[in-house]
Amino acid sequence: MMKLRIAIQKSGRLHDDSIKLLKECGIDINNGVNKLKTEASNFPLEVFFLRDDDIPQYVEDGVADIGIVGENVILEKNRPVKVAEKLGFGKCRLSLAVPKSVEYNGVKDMDKLRIATSYPVILDNFLKEHGISAEIHEISGSVEIAPGIGLADAICDLVSSGSTLFMNGLKEVEVILKSEAALITNGNLTAEQEALLKKLLFRIQAVKKAKNNKYVLLNAPNDKLQEIIALLPGMKSPTVLPLAEEGWSSVHSVLNENAFWDIIESLKAAGAQGILVVPIEKMII
Numbered sequence: 226m227m228k229l230r231i232a233i234q235k236s237g238r239l240h241d242d243s244i245k246l247l248k249e250c251g252i253d254i255n256n257g258v259n260k261l262k263t264e265a266s267n268f269p270l271e272v273f274f275l276r277d278d279d280i281p282q283y284v285e286d287g288v289a290d291i292g293i294v295g296e297n298v299i300l301e302k303n304r305p306v307k308v309a310e311k312l313g314f315g316k317c318r319l320s321l322a323v324p325k326s327v328e329y330n331g332v333k334d335m336d337k338l339r340i341a342t343s344y345p346v347i348l349d350n351f352l353k354e355h356g357i358s359a360e361i362h363e364i365s366g367s368v369e370i371a372p373g374i375g376l377a378d379a380i381c382d383l384v385s386s387g388s389t390l391f392m393n394g395l396k397e398v399e400v401i402l403k404s405e406a407a408l409i410t411n412g413n414l415t416a417e418q419e420a421l422l423k424k425l426l427f428r429i430q431a432v433k434k435a436k437n438n439k440y441v442l443l444n445a446p447n448d449k450l451q452e453i454i455a456l457l458p459g460m461k462s463p464t465v466l467p468l469a470e471e472g473w474s475s476v477h478s479v480l481n482e483n484a485f486w487d488i489i490e491s492l493k494a495a496g497a498q499g500i501l502v503v504p505i506e507k508m509i510i
């Protein structure tokens with residue numbers, strides 16, 4: 226039987242979330258320690274554990290059919306792979322940073338500086354776009370240490386909380402790119418593999434939607450019901466059930482995470498009581 230081969234990071238920032246996503250999609254994989262290859266027991270999926278830098282190339286070459294990797298790596302490696310779905314984890318930004326004491330007035334201040342980075346391609350494009358000539362010093366890790374040891378005047382590296390920059394006496398001055406993990410594919414899948422990919426994407430989208438929404442249950446006095454229902458979008462419309470206590474109803478609905486707190490406040494103000502908020506595991510529209 227035809228299988229889909231997926232490349233995910235062997236260890237590092239994207240490993241756990243990639244495995245978790247597959248599990249949430251109902252795919253059981255046995256990822257024993259030090260195993261570089263495994264198979265799902267209940268989905269025609271073979272899993273390769275690789276260095277993230279190699280994933281775009283392996284997907285391009287067809288060694289793997291699909292892969293999970295950061296958008297930063299996709300752009301840096303510049304391989305002809307397609308992004309099938311952004312995955313909502315591994316969120317970070319690629320930024321320029323300089324020592325805290327340095328005055329910074331704009332990108333032009335980077336002119337003639339030595340910039341250390343593991344992202345020479347993205348940095349070079351950015352500098353060219355801004356007409357800046359700087360010396361790019363490529364290093365493969367511990368980039369934040371470079372200014373402190375006299376290797377560079379500035380750095381271009383990934384930032385999330387900013388604590389690594391802070392601990393190394395640096396400040397973020399320019400965001401070059403915002404990135405998250407993405408599912409990539411090559412353009413050479415067989416019809417059977419395309420069908421498997423579609424099945425996997427359907428599951429991923431259901432998991433992603435569920436994460437962005439909450440199931441809300443509340444009690445509403447019947448005379449406030451219309452006002453409360455108007456605040457709730459729901460998947461089609463809210464469910465309304467009578468409570469045992471006369472004059473009250475139970476209202477159930479689905480709320481998007483982004484609008485969540487504002488709507489909850491309005492619901493309370495409109496007379497809703499006993500509001501329960503429950504996570505959703507899968508959401509299929």
Ligand SMILES: Nc1ncnc2c1ncn2[C@@H]1O[C@H](COP(=O)(O)OP(=O)(O)OP(=O)(O)O)[C@@H](O)[C@H]1O
Nearest residue numbers: 234237238239276277278295298315316317383385
């Ligand atoms: N601080 C962070 N917060 C969130 N996501 C991050 C962070 N740092 C990196 N990432 C994302 O996770 C990806 C993998 O990061 P990691 O540091 O594990 O890479 P690596 O050291 O190059 O790993 P490998 O050994 O596979 O080459 C990055 O390419 C980026 O997309």
Ligand SMILES: O=P(O)(O)OC[C@H]1O[C@H](OP(=O)(O)OP(=O)(O)O)[C@H](O)[C@@H]1O
Nearest residue numbers: 238366367383384385386387388389390
């Ligand atoms: O803004 P922060 O939350 O501090 O995160 C930023 C750090 O995270 C990444 O490294 P990671 O910790 O993955 O280690 P690595 O250098 O081994 O890749 C990145 O290269 C930064 O150094």
Ligand SMILES: [Mg+2]
Nearest residue numbers: 276277278279
């Ligand atoms: Mg890497």
